[in-house]
Amino acid sequence: MTYLVGEPVVVAARAHIGHHRTPSYIKGKRGRIERVHARFRNPETRAYGGAGLPEVPLYLVSFARSDLWPDPCAGGGHRVYVDVFEHWLEEAK
């Protein structure tokens, strides 16, 4: 596992033609590792009939809601939690 709980990360802002589990609204956004789930088969190759190997670490990443979209409760400290596979994460500079 590359990232530790509490570490800041940035979600890769890349296009990906084909099935993937990273929603657009977090691409390019800064978040924080909340939990290291485990390694899972990669849905991006399983979606094309592959075995999904090697398994990829999956993290629970949180984002400030006001970083994602206009937040009617800005300043309320609300966070959005999304499961993100490791190959979509980059170190936050």
Next chain:
Amino acid sequence: MTRGRASRREHGAALREGRIDRVERGVHDRGGVPTEEPIDRGEHTLEDWEVLTDALVGALARRGLMNVDELRRGIERMPREEYVQASYYERWLFSMESILTEKGVLAAGELDRRAAG
């Protein structure tokens, strides 16, 4: 549909430099898209065909014929108009036929012929 590595690089550069404001998204990738439509949070009783559709996906997975990520891919490539109008399990049905035809488990048009016959 494929895009070249150079094209993807250009797309990434455009994003970073703020020349485009977000990654193009599939019809299913709806999070954060503004809408005036109220969200229907109501429960509804499943019809028999919906229960059978769910069971069929489970059976196909156990037989190794199709997995849930393939199911999702089949849903995500639905034409936008059809996707928007289809119900949840109609999307599953569309995907099952599409993926099983792609894999040669079903012949093209086979389900239509059986349903008509």
